Amino acid sequence: MPEPPAEGDVLAEADAVVVTIGRKRLLDGVSLRVHAGEVLALVGPNGAGKSTLLSVLAGDLPPSAGTVSIHGRPATSWSTVDLARRRAVLPQHNPVSFPFDVLAVVEMGRAPWEGTPAEDGDERAVAAALADTELTAFATRTYPTLSGGEQARTALARVLAQSASLLLLDEPTAALDLRHQEQVLALARARAAEGAGVLVVLHDLGLAAAHADRIAVLAAGGLVEAGPPEEVCHAELLSGVYQHPVEVITHPRTGKPIVLPYR
Numbered sequence: 001m002p003e004p005p006a007e008g009d010v011l012a013e014a015d016a017v018v019v020t021i022g023r024k025r026l027l028d029g030v031s032l033r034v035h036a037g038e039v040l041a042l043v044g045p046n047g048a049g050k051s052t053l054l055s056v057l058a059g060d061l062p063p064s065a066g067t068v069s070i071h072g073r074p075a076t077s078w079s080t081v082d083l084a085r086r087r088a089v090l091p092q093h094n095p096v097s098f099p100f101d102v103l104a105v106v107e108m109g110r111a112p113w114e115g116t117p118a119e120d121g122d123e124r125a126v127a128a129a130l131a132d133t134e135l136t137a138f139a140t141r142t143y144p145t146l147s148g149g150e151q152a153r154t155a156l157a158r159v160l161a162q163s164a165s166l167l168l169l170d171e172p173t174a175a176l177d178l179r180h181q182e183q184v185l186a187l188a189r190a191r192a193a194e195g196a197g198v199l200v201v202l203h204d205l206g207l208a209a210a211h212a213d214r215i216a217v218l219a220a221g222g223l224v225e226a227g228p229p230e231e232v233c234h235a236e237l238l239s240g241v242y243q244h245p246v247e248v249i250t251h252p253r254t255g256k257p258i259v260l261p262y263r
Contacts, residue, residue: 017066041208044218084112094155109161233257
């Protein structure tokens with residue numbers, strides 16, 4: 001198994017990354033690091049480049065310019081299996097073409113460890129992922145019979161079972177109710193507390209401010225600002241980025257910013 005990272009280690013880094021598809025520039029000179037032990041929320045309006053940046057940091061999308069490293073090495077230098085042992089990716093959409101049951105889908109997350117000593121932990125990792133996402137009772141349900149939210153939690157359980165030290169989650173709360181949104185972010189915080197680095201794309205600025213150690217704001221393919229929520233979540237910046245006036249107040253108990261659209 002790969003050596004576990006130390007807190008603060010850089011697990012993924014984009015340096016001056018440019019992504020151009022046809023005549024469209026999706027990312028324009030973006031530099032960003034994901035550190036072990038942190039939850040980094042990536043926010044911004046539709047079309048800002050969030051999913052593109054996540055794919056670049058995952059090593060799935062080569063940049064047109066700039067460099068990308070994962071665990072201190074160029075992303076292109078890892079084999080597919082070695083990369084899968086170090087980073088796990090939850091895409092926005094998780095189609096399953098065959099009527100696999102929930103258990104089988106989650107077990108797919110253990111594929112990178114086949115033939116290694118870590119394979120002995122497959123059953124334990126899958127059971128823990130099902131329990132963490134409250135899907136233990138759904139293990140024998142077929143994926144197509146699940147609700148959208150249940151499918152989203154199944155896909156997340158697969159990622160958790162992969163036991164990678166870098167988690168890249170693209171809108172994991174989009175199909176979930178309030179309780180399960182909070183559960184997902186709590187799981188992200190727990191993984192970070194165990195030493196993982198978590199990058200999560202979110203549209204809900206309240207969730208980002210409440211749970212993230214840092215927030216990176218993208219707009220029109222560029223990085224506008226990155227830092228702790230208290231520094232990034234201010235009305236002038238967010239109103240400009242989202243082209244809609246917002247108010248930012250401070251939660252009286254937690255001290256975290258609360259972002260509200262001005263009505």
